[in-house]
Amino acid sequence: xxxxxxxxxxxxxxxxxxxxxxxxxxxxxxxxxxxxxxxPPIVAGDSAIRPITLVPAExxxxxIAAEVADFDPSxxxxxxxxxxxxxxxxxxxxxxxxxxxxxxxxxxxGLATATIxxxxxxxxxxxxxxxxxxxxxxxxxxxxxxxxxxxxxxxxSHVSMDLRLGGPAFAVASACASATHALxxxxxxxxxxxxxxxxxxxxxxxxxxxxxxxxxxLRVMSADTCxxxxxxxSGMVLGEGAAIIVLESLEGARVRGARIYAEIVGFGMSADAxxxxxxxxxxxxRAMRAALRDARxxxxxxxxxxxxxxxxTVNDVVETEAxxxxxxxxxxxxxxxxxxxxxxxxxxxxxxxxALVTVLAIHHALAPPTANFLEADPACDLITCPTKHATCRxxxxxxxxxxxxx
Amino acid sequence: MSTMExxxxxxxxxxxxxxxxxxxxxxxxxxxxxxESLDVIEMAFDLEERFNIEIPFNANNSTGPAFKTxxxxxxxxxxxxxxx
Numbered sequence: 001x002x003x004x005x006x007x008x009x010x011x012x013x014x015x016x017x018x019x020x021x022x023x024x025x026x027x028x029x030x031x032x033x034x035x036x037x038x039x040p041p042i043v044a045g046d047s048a049i050r051p052i053t054l055v056p057a058e059x060x061x062x063x064i065a066a067e068v069a070d071f072d073p074s075x076x077x078x079x080x081x082x083x084x085x086x087x088x089x090x091x092x093x094x095x096x097x098x099x100x101x102x103x104x105x106x107x108x109x110g111l112a113t114a115t116i117x118x119x120x121x122x123x124x125x126x127x128x129x130x131x132x133x134x135x136x137x138x139x140x141x142x143x144x145x146x147x148x149x150x151x152x153x154x155x156x157s158h159v160s161m162d163l164r165l166g167g168p169a170f171a172v173a174s175a176c177a178s179a180t181h182a183l184x185x186x187x188x189x190x191x192x193x194x195x196x197x198x199x200x201x202x203x204x205x206x207x208x209x210x211x212x213x214x215x216x217x218l219r220v221m222s223a224d225t226c227x228x229x230x231x232x233x234s235g236m237v238l239g240e241g242a243a244i245i246v247l248e249s250l251e252g253a254r255v256r257g258a259r260i261y262a263e264i265v266g267f268g269m270s271a272d273a274x275x276x277x278x279x280x281x282x283x284x285x286r287a288m289r290a291a292l293r294d295a296r297x298x299x300x301x302x303x304x305x306x307x308x309x310x311x312x313t314v315n316d317v318v319e320t321e322a323x324x325x326x327x328x329x330x331x332x333x334x335x336x337x338x339x340x341x342x343x344x345x346x347x348x349x350x351x352x353x354x355a356l357v358t359v360l361a362i363h364h365a366l367a368p369p370t371a372n373f374l375e376a377d378p379a380c381d382l383i384t385c386p387t388k389h390a391t392c393r394x395x396x397x398x399x400x401x402x403x404x405x406x
Numbered sequence: 407m408s409t410m411e412x413x414x415x416x417x418x419x420x421x422x423x424x425x426x427x428x429x430x431x432x433x434x435x436x437x438x439x440x441x442e443s444l445d446v447i448e449m450a451f452d453l454e455e456r457f458n459i460e461i462p463f464n465a466n467n468s469t470g471p472a473f474k475t476x477x478x479x480x481x482x483x484x485x486x487x488x489x490x
Binding site: 275 | 444465
């Protein structure tokens with residue numbers, strides 16, 4: 001018995017760890033509702049932050065946001081399906097359909113495919129409308145599908161149902177890191193052989209009066225625009241959207257002749273275990289070091305970092321400090337940019353939209369700029385792509401994936 | 407000292423966290439009283455609710471009111487109440 005266990009254990013540990021590659025991309029974002037439309041404004045630094053239209057601006061102090069403009073759910077869903085879906089689930093399913101089609105997996109996904117979708121706040125539109133009925137209009141009842149619409153895992157469930165993905169389907173919630181953590185779980189499930197394929201990313205539709213007023217109350221919102229790492233930055237701007245990525249083993253992708261955009265080689269996470277809002281450079285540095293360790297990469301093998309870069313006074317300084325600690329002298333050779341000046345901050349979806357930017361940066365060997373950048377801040381001295389079309393030193397990952405981390 | 411001053415000092419005093427609290431005066435800095443950034447944000451909310459004013463205070467914006475001392479807070483609230 002013990003001998004058999006031992007043999008089994010030996011065969012498991014000696015097995016080559018599968019490599020995990022990205023073969024499908026989908027997006028519904030303020031910068032475009034397809035990957036083809038999304039990339040040009042990212043590269044050009046054309047901000048999608050505009051005067052807000054989804055809620056009455058007269059009730060807001062910060063009257064701007066990055067909205068998914070002209071999104072018509074009736075184009076994508078029939079009335080019966082729509083009655084079950086909050087806006088954040090609609091975004092997720094539309095992006096997931098794109099990603100699966102892009103991967104050429106429409107007929108091949110099945111019971112061994114996981115669906116892991118990050119979201120910070122879930123069905124806020126449903127919540128806002130429901131409470132308005134109760135408290136504002138003194139309604140005595142709510143719509144019967146209020147709960148299935150608003151639950152945080154609704155996007156994951158709808159993607160799973162829509163595409164018939166029968167593996168594990170769940171949400172990951174960790175505020176602005178939700179989608180990044182979702183992608184990390186998906187990466188590890190594929191690498192560990194738990195599933196053959198994972199459909200993962202994040203979705204958020206948080207531009208409701210309740211959410212916007214709550215963010216205003218935290219006094220971190222800009223009334224100007226989002227200017228990450230710029231001396232003139234005045235806070236964050238909310239956005240919305242979804243990005244979904246298809247992950248699978250390199251072996252499986254090669255067998256079916258799939259196009260490979262990039263390889264995920266490592267993932268790391270940490271908690272500051274400190275303040276609920278104030279970020280700590282040590283926590284961010286530990287997450288980056290864990291990712292490098294997992295990938296078996298030295299810091300000087302990294303070319304580009306897509307930063308969180310919210311445009312708040314504190315975040316951008318702390319993040320710069322964390323990059324200095326992890327990358328040392330190499331930090332000054334990194335290309336660093338933030339996509340939030342174009343996309344706004346879509347909370348639990350941000351990590352997926354920015355992972356998409358990073359995948360496309362590797363795919364096109366081009367580090368996108370930080371839009372809205374004015375003057376350099378000496379405390380944020382690593383932003384190396386403030387101008388348009390800065391080229392990156394990334395090695396083209398196709399057709400043979402090479403190590404890349406962000 | 408006016409009633410408003412006394413009331414604001416009382417509201418701030420309730421937030422003092424330092425181990426050996428000194429008396430809260432108009433010259434006390436919020437920093438030496440141990441108020442952290444979230445305390446200041448919550449204090450601004452309390453003052454807005456109590457005096458029915460809008461304080462244009464943003465943690466990222468140096469153009470808004472600078473709450474360095476208790477006197478700064480009293481001064482900003484008084485101006486906003488009078489102009490309202």
